[in-house]
Structure formats: structure tokens, C-alpha cells
Amino acid sequence: MAAGGVNPLSAVDWGAPWLQPWRPLGEPLAQRAVAHDAAVHAILQSAVVAAAGPPVRFVPQSDLPAGAAYEQFIYDQLRVPTRDNLHDFFNGLVWLQFPQAKRRLNQLQAQAIAADGVQAVRGPLRDALTVFDENGALLCAPPPLWDALRARDWHRLFIGLRPLWGEARLVLFGHALMEKLVSPRKPMVAHVFAAPDAMHSIADIDRWLATAMEADTWAAKPFAPLPVLGVPGWWPANAEPGFYDDAQVFRPPPVSRAGTGG
Known part of the structure; x- marks a missing residue:
């Protein structure tokens, strides 16, 4: 090799x-x-x-x-x-x-x-499957963490709710993401799929995930982007609150175009 x-x-x-x-x-x-x-x-x-x-x-x-x-x-x-x-x-x-x-x-x-x-x-389904296969992760977390993640409210997610991360479990699935993390860089992002809190082992997650993958649902990419080095305990630098002020990494949610004039 x-x-x-x-x-x-x-x-x-x-x-x-x-x-x-x-x-x-x-x-x-x-x-x-x-x-x-x-x-x-x-x-x-x-x-x-x-x-x-x-x-x-x-x-x-x-x-x-x-x-x-x-x-x-x-x-x-x-x-x-x-x-x-x-x-x-x-x-x-x-x-x-x-x-x-x-x-x-x-x-x-x-x-x-x-x-x-x-x-x-690739069509929508193959594209979504490839995204998850390469860069996916499973997150078991209390609802407030998921609410903040979906809203991309990074300060609430990582600072205000920081103690709740002790009740969360993030498991990488994407092999390309694991390869990239051999040389960690702040901008690295996982595409995260919600897993039930009852998942106690990798075998539990495996069985559940195999039944949760449905073509219609996954074609819509039901994932949330998560800068993985922001996870508490995963990177020493994120203990400093200013770590999360980098808008190039911790990006705000996209602005909705609903109701805008043409």
C-alpha cells in the first residue's frame, strides 16, 4: 500500500x-x-x-x-x-x-x-445517497439540539445548549468524511440524519437505518449540515466562544425568497 x-x-x-x-x-x-x-x-x-x-x-x-x-x-x-x-x-x-x-x-x-x-x-435519489455515503452522520440528540441545528442557530446549538451535548451521540457514517478528518480542518461538514434516542449500539443504529432509508424521503436529502469540529469535546479550539463567530463555517440559514417581488 x-x-x-x-x-x-x-x-x-x-x-x-x-x-x-x-x-x-x-x-x-x-x-x-x-x-x-x-x-x-x-x-x-x-x-x-x-x-x-x-x-x-x-x-x-x-x-x-x-x-x-x-x-x-x-x-x-x-x-x-x-x-x-x-x-x-x-x-x-x-x-x-x-x-x-x-x-x-x-x-x-x-x-x-x-x-x-x-x-x-446523478438524479436526486442517487445524489442524496452518495452525499450520505460519503459525508453522512447519525445524530441521537434531545429535541432542543435538533431544533437549533435545523435553524442553524449555531450559538444556541453549541454555546447556549452546550450541556445538552452530554446527552447526544454523533456517529460518523461517511467514509470520505472520516478520511478528511485524518487531517482535521475547521470547515469540514457532516450531513446529519436524525436517529432515535433509543439507539444504544452501532448494531441498533444499523438495523434502524436500514429500515429508515426510503427512496421518496431520501431523494429530498433529509439531512442537516453540521460543522463537526464545532461539536463540544471534538476539538480543543471550540472551547473558546469566538470559535463559532466564523460565518464562513457556521453559516446562517438561507434567506427565504417567499413573498419577494420580481
Whole structure:
């Protein structure tokens, strides 16, 4: 994977707050990949064999035929073409942690391809599924936090209601977001979907999310943008109230055009 250089998996800080749900599975796999200079697909496949799941196999990227749609290939073959990079390593971890949700997401992608074909611009459903697959997260939180998040009332969300974050749980789903957070930057945003408060484990969230993904609902992108490094306890700098004054990151809600003159 490193091709004679430093293996990028060695740069992952598994102590980061956003990786805590992923650390028990991800850190040992990353350590083995680094120690043995193993291909990412082989390391991920070893975890599939050990756990008797998920319902896919991880294979080299070269197994994907030229011109074939990636999502359709996975749906038809139950094989995930995997490159030797961080992006695909994290994608594999999501398959391992959320097998039912990833399978449902892939099913919806295949349905959209069957209906519309593969076009230069994705349709609304495929676009929404891709956004969540790459940058999504699940948030279990008290209603006041959700009200403030949906209103993009950042000061209320992160300062006025800060103690309530102790009752919240944010779990990353998007593998591209996890890859980007290896080198954290303030503007990084998750597209957040509301999860019930009763979710006590990743397995609970996985089962629930697989049933919550409905084509009509998800085509409307039912997500809220959340600058993840604003989450209390996730980044030392956000302990300073001025952290949230950056309007380039903590953007106000879009101005409604309803009732405006033409």
C-alpha cells in the first residue's frame, strides 16, 4: 500500500473523538495492514471471514470491469472493488460496522440506476445517497439540539445548549468524511440524519437505518449540515466562544425568497 513510502494508515489518530466507535475494529486492522504492508482489500476481507459478515467480499479494484457502474457491480456481485488507500479502507470499515444499512443504500442506488441509467449527472435519489455515503452522520440528540441545528442557530446549538451535548451521540457514517478528518480542518461538514434516542449500539443504529432509508424521503436529502469540529469535546479550539463567530463555517440559514417581488 505504501509503495516504499509511509503507509497512510499510520497517520490515523484512533484516539480522535470521532473515531471512538470505529477504534475497536479499525485500529487493529490498520496496524496489521501497516505491519505486513498488506493490501486493503485483503485486510478487510480477513475481518469479513473472522466475523462471518457482512454480506459482501472485498476484492481488488481490478475486479471491476471497465465501464461497469461501481454501485451496480456491488449489487450484482456482492463484491466491493477496493483500492489501496484511506478512502476505501474507511469505506470497508463502514461495510463492516453497518452491513445492513450499506446493503440497503446499495440496493437503492441499484434501483435508481435501473430506473434512470448511469448519466453524467446523478438524479436526486442517487445524489442524496452518495452525499450520505460519503459525508453522512447519525445524530441521537434531545429535541432542543435538533431544533437549533435545523435553524442553524449555531450559538444556541453549541454555546447556549452546550450541556445538552452530554446527552447526544454523533456517529460518523461517511467514509470520505472520516478520511478528511485524518487531517482535521475547521470547515469540514457532516450531513446529519436524525436517529432515535433509543439507539444504544452501532448494531441498533444499523438495523434502524436500514429500515429508515426510503427512496421518496431520501431523494429530498433529509439531512442537516453540521460543522463537526464545532461539536463540544471534538476539538480543543471550540472551547473558546469566538470559535463559532466564523460565518464562513457556521453559516446562517438561507434567506427565504417567499413573498419577494420580481
